[in-house]
Amino acid sequence: MSRGQVFYLQMGCLGLAVLLAPLFMSNPYYLNVLNVVALNVIAVTGLNLLIGFAGAVSLGHAAFIGLGAYLSGMLSSIWGWPPLAAALAAAVLAALVALVIGLPTLRLEGNYLVMATLGFNLIVGIIMLQADQYTGGPSGLSGIEPVRLLGMTFSDDQSFYWLAWAVALLGLALARNLAASRVGRGLRALHDSPLAAAAVGVPTANYKVRVFVLSAVYASISGSLYAHYFGIITPRTFDIFRSVELVTMCLVGGMGSLWGGFIGAAFLTPLPQALHVFDQYKDVFYGGLLMVLLIREPEGLVGAWRRLRPRFGPKATGRPA
Amino acid sequence: MDDILAVENLSLSFGGLQALDGVSFSAPRGLVTAIIGPNGAGKTSAINCMSGVYRPQGGRVMLDGRQASGAPQHVLARRGLTRTFQNLQVFANLSVLENVMVGLHAVTKSGFLGAMFRLPGHRAEERAIRERALEMLDFIGLAELSGQPAGQLSYGDRKRVELARALVGRPKLVLLDEPVAGLNPAETEEMGSILLKVRGTGVSLLLVEHDMALVMRVSDKVVVLHFGRKIAEGTPHEIQNHPEVIATYLGGREEPINGVAEAAHA
Ligand SMILES: Nc1ncnc2c1ncn2[C@@H]1O[C@H](COP(=O)(O)OP(=O)(O)OP(=O)(O)O)[C@@H](O)[C@H]1O
Ligand SMILES: [Mg+2]
Numbered sequence: 001m002s003r004g005q006v007f008y009l010q011m012g013c014l015g016l017a018v019l020l021a022p023l024f025m026s027n028p029y030y031l032n033v034l035n036v037v038a039l040n041v042i043a044v045t046g047l048n049l050l051i052g053f054a055g056a057v058s059l060g061h062a063a064f065i066g067l068g069a070y071l072s073g074m075l076s077s078i079w080g081w082p083p084l085a086a087a088l089a090a091a092v093l094a095a096l097v098a099l100v101i102g103l104p105t106l107r108l109e110g111n112y113l114v115m116a117t118l119g120f121n122l123i124v125g126i127i128m129l130q131a132d133q134y135t136g137g138p139s140g141l142s143g144i145e146p147v148r149l150l151g152m153t154f155s156d157d158q159s160f161y162w163l164a165w166a167v168a169l170l171g172l173a174l175a176r177n178l179a180a181s182r183v184g185r186g187l188r189a190l191h192d193s194p195l196a197a198a199a200v201g202v203p204t205a206n207y208k209v210r211v212f213v214l215s216a217v218y219a220s221i222s223g224s225l226y227a228h229y230f231g232i233i234t235p236r237t238f239d240i241f242r243s244v245e246l247v248t249m250c251l252v253g254g255m256g257s258l259w260g261g262f263i264g265a266a267f268l269t270p271l272p273q274a275l276h277v278f279d280q281y282k283d284v285f286y287g288g289l290l291m292v293l294l295i296r297e298p299e300g301l302v303g304a305w306r307r308l309r310p311r312f313g314p315k316a317t318g319r320p321a
Numbered sequence: 322m323d324d325i326l327a328v329e330n331l332s333l334s335f336g337g338l339q340a341l342d343g344v345s346f347s348a349p350r351g352l353v354t355a356i357i358g359p360n361g362a363g364k365t366s367a368i369n370c371m372s373g374v375y376r377p378q379g380g381r382v383m384l385d386g387r388q389a390s391g392a393p394q395h396v397l398a399r400r401g402l403t404r405t406f407q408n409l410q411v412f413a414n415l416s417v418l419e420n421v422m423v424g425l426h427a428v429t430k431s432g433f434l435g436a437m438f439r440l441p442g443h444r445a446e447e448r449a450i451r452e453r454a455l456e457m458l459d460f461i462g463l464a465e466l467s468g469q470p471a472g473q474l475s476y477g478d479r480k481r482v483e484l485a486r487a488l489v490g491r492p493k494l495v496l497l498d499e500p501v502a503g504l505n506p507a508e509t510e511e512m513g514s515i516l517l518k519v520r521g522t523g524v525s526l527l528l529v530e531h532d533m534a535l536v537m538r539v540s541d542k543v544v545v546l547h548f549g550r551k552i553a554e555g556t557p558h559e560i561q562n563h564p565e566v567i568a569t570y571l572g573g574r575e576e577p578i579n580g581v582a583e584a585a586h587a
Contacts, residue, residue, distance in 0.1 A: 174437040181436030181443065182422075182429055182450060189412045189423045196410035199372060200486060201398035201427025210433055 007176055010259065011169065018165045022158065031157040033270050035229065038164035039222045040265040042171050044249045046218025048261035049175055051250050053187040054211045056106060059243045060117030063124035064216040066238030067094045068223030073144040073233055074134055083147045087224035094220035095213045102209040113212070121240050128235035140234030147228045160229050167225065171218060176258055178214075187211060241283040248290045325350040325385055325494045325525040326371065332379030333366055340366040342549040343380070348494070348542070353516065353526045355536045357560075358546035359569065364529040365407055367546070368496045371527075372404045373397045385493060398427040401493035405483040405500065407529075413472025417463055417482055420471045421454040424486035457489040461515065477508040481515075488519060495519075497528040501535055513538050537561070545569070 025031050047061050071090035075081040081089070101120055105112040128135045135141055146155035147163060154163045178184050190197035190204045198204050227233050249268050254260030272282045326348040333341040340363045348354040356364050369375040371382050373394040382390040384402055392400075403424070412420050429450060435443035458464045461481050466474065471482050480500065487495050500516065501509040509532065516539045520526060530536050536543060536557065543560040545553040553563045560566055 177439055178433065178437045181447065182426065182431055183433055183436045185415065185419055185423045186426050188415055188419075189426075192412040192414055193410040195374065195394075196406065196412065196483075196486075197423070197426075198394035199398060199404050199406075199410075200424050200490070201395045202423070203393075203395045214433065 004180060007180075011173060011176075014262075015169060018169070022161060028157045031161050035157060035161055035164050037266050037269045038161075038168040039226050039229075040246070040249065040269050041168040041262055042164075042222040042225070043219045044246055044253075044261040044265045045168075045171050045175050045258060046215035046222075047246055048250045048253075048258060049178070049187075049211055049218075050215040051247070052257065052261075053179065053184065053191060054208045055191040056113045056208055056212065057111065057247065058117040058212065058215065059114050059240065059247065060101075060119075060121035060124075061215070061219045061246050062238045062240065062242035063117075063121040064094050064098065064219035065223035065226070065242070066124055066128065066233075066235070067097065068220030069227035069233045069238065070128060070135055070141065070223075071220075072224035073141045073227040076145050076228070077141065077143055078134070083145050083224075083228045084149065087147075087221060087228070090224050091217045091220045094216045098213040098216035099209065102212040106208040106212060107205045117243075118240065121238075121243055125235055125239055128238070135235070138235065140232055141227075142232040144227050144231045144233070146231070147225070154229070155231075164225060164229070167221065171221075172258060172262065179258065183207070241286065244283070244290060245286045248286045248293070251290060251293045323350045324348060324383075326527065327383040328367070328371065328380070329383065330380035331367065331370055331377050331382065331390075333363075333370055333375060333377050339549050341370065341377070344546065344549070344551050345380075346544045346551060346554055348525060348527045350525050351520075351523050352541035353520050353528065353539050354542045354544065355540040355557075356527070356529045356544045356546060357531070357533070357536060361548075362546040363549040364546055365498055366549075368404065368498050368527075368529060372402060372496055395427070398490075398492075402496070403427075403487040403490065403492045403494075404496035405480075405487050405498055407498040407502070409476075409479050409483060411471040411474075411479045411482050411486075413470065415471055416467065417469050417471050417474070417478075418451075418454055418458065418467040420482050421457050421485045421489050422450050424457075424489040425450050425453060426490075428490040454489055457485050460518075461485040461488075462511075477504050480504065480508075480512070484512075484515070488524065492524065494525045494527065497526060497530075499529055499531065501530065501532050509535060 021034065022031065043061060043065055047058065051057055068087070068090045071093055072083065072086040075086035075089060076083050101116050102113070105116045129137055146153055148154070152159065154160045179188075186197060186202040187207055189200070190202055190207060194204050223238070245268070249264035250261050251264070252268060253262065253264030324347040328347065329345050331341050331344045332339070344363070344367065356367060358364055366375065370377045370390060373389070373392055373396070377390050381388055384397065384400060389397055389400070389402070412423060415423065429446055431443040431446050434440075455464070455467070458467055461484060463478065463481055463485060466478060471479060474482065484497070484500065501512050504512060513535050516526060516528070520539070528540075540557050543555060543557050544551060545560060545563070545566050547569050552569065553560055553566050555563065
């Protein structure tokens, strides 16, 4: 089987699991958790493209999610835009902001993007708190309309489940198509050797900026869906700790592996909810986990699996490309 | 005389160190030009100026009659100039086939959206990329290893991957920084044959090499650098008998010039 076929087989299995999961959910609360997983999968998939394929890290992705959430929420609840149009406009704005941050920082060698995005996250947080006639300040924005499409309203846990997972699966498939293409090879090449990538014609700075913009769009869409689902948003949801959480999800699963990002989001999202003691020390937990991962297992769960698999299963054979 | 590359009065310094000092030479189209010189002579610096890694402080580089110095690397790649590296730069996490497929980046077009949505033009291009890369692997003798991660190959095979990656887009000029350094005699012999085969397809080559036997075997023209200056230029035969070259290389030692490779490398 080619890698493409393997991926679509995995996608098919995941799609089936998504279809069947609600049958086994007695408690609607679990659906709510799965919905948040889907929203995280969307954001993490975008972030994973940036970290894994361009080798750059953003510590401001929560701010892009916040941008998507607030802009979409404000446009629809204050100015009466239809939610989908509002989400689209928010995505365009997030892309522009990412362009402005990425252009100067990603041309330089070294991790300037980390600092710039960190600062960006702080600034966005302050604006959310201060511009209270639009954002509602610390108590946030409420009464945000749900998404409506083709006569359906995606307001309750069950209906939103279909929407969120459809977008998450689509996001994964698009990211995977990109990774397996000329552009994706160029990105992975520049991760391995920027010098050699440039020498074969990869416009390295330009590609890094584009993939950063793309990851911001993923984040923004995740945020918009979040806003229209919960109907209420507060600044705390989009703070710097949330950004650390997203990076941790990428690394837990395994950076550069799209399934790794998915696994990271699926694994870490329910944890704080499952263990309530955790909730209070969530940020400490994510920070600590991130540190341990970077030191002990930079390849994440997917890397550990690849390393351990030969001990359990039949020996992995060389796959044709 | 039809030159694919002309270097005019090139100067480059690192702080106080003058790596290149008013160097001029040209590389004739369709032939093999070699740059030789002791360690630190400025050979790699010259390649870096020609390929857009460095912007020279003085002089200019003309590629196929148009100015090349000042243009970034990826633009020069699109104009038909590719290269290999003295310290290997294969894409370790990509397979051998993917490494060579990336070599077609400069001559293909599809972008982010075309790739994400698998638009028809993009899919046709992907097929063409794969076919061309497989042809190249056959040519260079790596077809068997196409699925291996390039980082796991032997040193000699990685050197061939780099060459295949540089050649696959049918460039006009390939700059090779020490193509046989670190190879054993059999691999060196084979690399020499590959280079002559490439020359036969009409691609111009410019190589930097310490292995004099290889230089004498494949080159049509030799340029000698020493402390950032050009001290000689001519046919391999002329260079072998050039008094200043002999003085530079032998420095009083009584070795024939064919032994220079080992002496310079030690
Ligand atoms: N990035 C750099 N910064 C400072 N000095 C440098 C740099 N690159 C090269 N040099 C110096 O410039 C001079 C020329 O170096 P270069 O690498 O061009 O030599 P070379 O002829 O390729 O030598 P070798 O045969 O050892 O590869 C050397 O003295 C080297 O130390
Ligand atoms: Mg050198």
